[in-house]
Amino acid sequence: MYKFELSIQSAETYDHLLLMLEEAGAGSPPGRLYHVAYGPKDRLKVVDIWDTPPAIDRGQFQEFAETLVPALKELGIVLYEPDVHQVHTIIKSKRTATEPRRRLLVKFDPPGMTAAQCYQIAESLDEAGLGAPAERLYHVCYREGDELRIISVWEAEEALRAYFDQLVRTAVDLGLTEVAQTEPVIEEVYHIIDGSH
Structure with missing residues (x-):
């Protein structure tokens, strides 16, 4: 399980991120079971549940990260180090x-x-x-x-x-x-x- 905290200025920025990921073919990446964004709209937190270790073994999470990280940078979204739990x-x-x-x-x-x-x-x-x-x-x-x-x-x-x-x-x-x-x-x-x- 991956738990992320994102520093996002608005829900609109998060929505734009989802659109960018969808356009890049990474809106629902293989290996990710659930994605939930919650909390205050100016500091959303994200929980992603991945089919691990198979998703990691197949590099699916890494492939997703290669699309996600540049999109976050382009939008000025700060991604803190994720918490990873079994x-x-x-x-x-x-x-x-x-x-x-x-x-x-x-x-x-x-x-x-x-x-x-x-x-x-x-x-x-x-x-x-x-x-x-x-x-x-x-x-x-x-x-x-x-x-x-x-x-x-x-x-x-x-x-x-x-x-x-x-x-x-x-x-x-x-x-x-x-x-x-x-x-x-x-x-x-x-x-x-x-x-x-």
């Missing part, structure tokens, strides 16, 4: 969005969450019928050091809140106090590209 799990909604709606990106970073705890919580949520909510478009669990982190994209804030309320109750029942006390960070999504088809 993806642990990806869950995609079984449905596809039919109309543009308000979307939210959720970052959930409970300290010390292990893979075993993540599986325990996932099993309990499945048993409660909340394992794969239709309003959650993507769910990516990735490693940062020895800990797991979660990024998900939602179409409905009410469903998101219900899911996290159940997650907290589940964590309390399992004795995972730090997980239960961690508040998710929620930000507006500006743009999504789904290349997972």
Whole structure:
């Protein structure tokens, strides 16, 4: 997984970047599963999920970078060093969005969450019928050091809140106090590209 932070003066500049990449044939590069731009429109952040290591082995990410970097320079966009993390799990909604709606990106970073705890919580949520909510478009669990982190994209804030309320109750029942006390960070999504088809 690649997490980028871009210093962009306006959403229009980001839109122009997408147009430049599309015209160069790099709008949906092979190997990239998801692209989400989120946060304030004057300092957008980007999460790209790549099919790694195959995408890296085939040089797909490098080919994309050879188109991306000159476009960023031409537009005066500052690209900070990307954070690269190993993806642990990806869950995609079984449905596809039919109309543009308000979307939210959720970052959930409970300290010390292990893979075993993540599986325990996932099993309990499945048993409660909340394992794969239709309003959650993507769910990516990735490693940062020895800990797991979660990024998900939602179409409905009410469903998101219900899911996290159940997650907290589940964590309390399992004795995972730090997980239960961690508040998710929620930000507006500006743009999504789904290349997972």
